[in-house]
Amino acid sequence: MATPDDCAASWLLYLSLAAKCGGDHPGRLAGLLAVCAAAFALTCLLHWCFPGGPAWGRWWLTRRLKGSLVSGPRGLPLIGSMWLMTGLAHRKLAAEASRLGGRAKRLMAFSLGETRMVVAAHPDVAREILYSPAFADRPIKESAYGLLFHRAIGFAPHGAYWRALRRVASTHLFSPWQVTASAPQRAVIAHQMVAALASAGAGVEVRRVLRRASLHNVMWSVFGRRYDLGTGKESEEVRELSHLVDEGYDLLGQLNWSDHLPWLARFDPQGTRARCSRLVPLVNSFVGRIIDDHRSAAPSAAVKDFTDVLLSLQGGDRLADADMIAVLWRWCSAGPTQWRC
Template identity: 45%
Template sequence: LIQTVKLRLFLLLLHWFHPYLLTTSSNSFPSFPLARERMKSQYVTNICLLILCLGAANNTPWPLLIFLASLLPLLHHTCRVPGGSAWRGVPAAPGPAGWPLLGCIPFMGPLAHRRLAELAASHGASRLMALTVGATRVVISSHPDTAREILCGSAFADRPPKEAARLLMFERAIGFSPSGEYWRHLRRVATGNLFCPRRIAAQEGLRQRVAGDMVRRVGYEMERKGSVELRGVLERGSLESMVGSLFGESSLGREREEELVGMVKEGYDLIGTFNWEDYFPMGGLLDFHGVGRRCKTLAEKVRSLVGEVIAERRRGGLHSHVGLGEDFLTALLTLPKEESLCDSDIVAVLWEMIFRGTDVVAILLEWIMARMALHPGVQAKAQQELSACLGGAQRAVRDSDIPKLPYLQAVVKEVLRLHPPGPLLSWARLAVRDVHVGKSLVPAGTTAMVNMWAITHDGSVWADPWAFRPERFLE
């Protein structure tokens, strides 16, 4: 009699679950992450059955079993809102419901751009996809038109809060300051004193010296070990070039540069570490990886090192550095009084330039070298163009030679297309007001991301998007 009652209760539970469950053919197995999205209900069913079986085997009271087994499908049904629970009560673009409580956090791994591109395709939401990450409302664009609205529109003027970046950049850097007069002032200072054509031309000698050092370092490692650890050579060269532009040549010394290399690596590790505080209120209480503590420690090291350089520059006098070839630090210290920055702001700006300008350049150069090795025909064409430009002269390439090297420029563009730096998170914005993107409403406070990788691999935008073909930029 007891077994009969248990069986009847079991069948009743299955009948109760039925309205909330979706079935998937066992013969079809869609690609990840679409498989996970479609089979999520089957996972819920299996978990419920597991609870019932384990409970029966351990003589767990049936009322408790029924409560536990019913909790999962009810929670699953409650969270099945287009775009996830954060979009409840808000008209949302198409998108996955996500997991209860977690949303789409399981998709936000190292290859999040690929997984989210598959989700956008499966939901017909390439123009704009809504989703929930933890408790955060997010939209993702995988189409050029909506990406342009997000990246160029004034409604997305801010960056989403990211605790590691906020701590590492002292809340004062250009890329992480809130939109306003201070941010515009920093942009004007950087544009007029670091990225202007006059300043770039003045640094040509520095770039040639760094490039020569990199070539010699490669030759030395080949002679000594028979192989080259290319990433280290490129990181070192990128850092030397950036440090020379910011502080002047030979301003830091070998020991400080080595320390900066370690700081940059640790900073990127912290930025890439999952942090609960970015997605949940009071998430800082779940800082299992110690991201906040490590960021504060690293920020103090940066403040100490860069602060020492600023103090030394002030003590040594600024007159000897002023001129056409002056470095960025001297330019910052000699700004007119009405435009001047305090030392804390100068530290933040200089550290941001080092941090953002070192690893990205090194990774781009590494991809260029990898593509050249994988495509010897492309490498031969680029080498032939260089030889024709130099005319057999034994000299380094100058800035004035670049317009004469269209194929090499096309190679760089094609590498950037196939391997965009920061394919997803580097393009994040924050909606400062309610705005329509396409036909979809994006409420204020929504994080907006552009999946640049999905756009550069879109067959409707690029012919044969997976092929490495620099010639497409010359046609």
């Protein structure tokens, strides 16, 4: 397997050749730049010629071609197949796998800039991937990190902290007792949805009713705030949460070029970092205010919401306020966003 020293040695070779270009001629600098440009172009083309595109080509060359190649589109040099992840990405990926045929219908490799990607279109292959420890972690998107989701169970790296979050979720938040105890709450919201649809007459936007019901369910189950879906007017808290969720989901769903082309990261061409930095203080203020309200409220014998449960944890399960905000914020965005599409 090639090491970084091998790559450094190859570039030293390029530079030594460039240094000899032109000798003492005044155009020596031009010769140096020309050789470096030619070496860069040659390296990009060499990486691009492999199945799966430039990211996979770089990986296979560092492994010295050990193992069997995975079929996939080459895309373009440097950027790979970035366009496959725009718009209706699932349809584009399925069409590309069908076009390639053969093994690509089971497992297809492609490149997003410098990121190696695989798509499994067969249930047996997908099952192996899900059960493999090699896929326990996923690359953290800049937006997910900026929105604190690296502290929540969906994006946290596999390890002691992730196992603690999983234990909290399975033992306290989604235990059979907690799910059963919140059944009347779900029944109330379902009844409100039916009433809202019945009173809407002939013309009704079902997506809007579902989205409002999901927001109300989040406010009730996560924060303990109960509102009537049939009033027709949303509360200020629900409107605020809706705005935060919309902005957060838009940032998470965006194809951020900086995630896959590290040399673009410092420029933030799509403004992702700036938008995250504006959103996070609003999230901290919204969720932190509700946590403070729960702390100052008198204990109740009623069914506990997620905030109450997290505040009641003791010992090794207890979360810091920053982690608690990240976990609650992640669950807030997990509900309403499913009705966005």
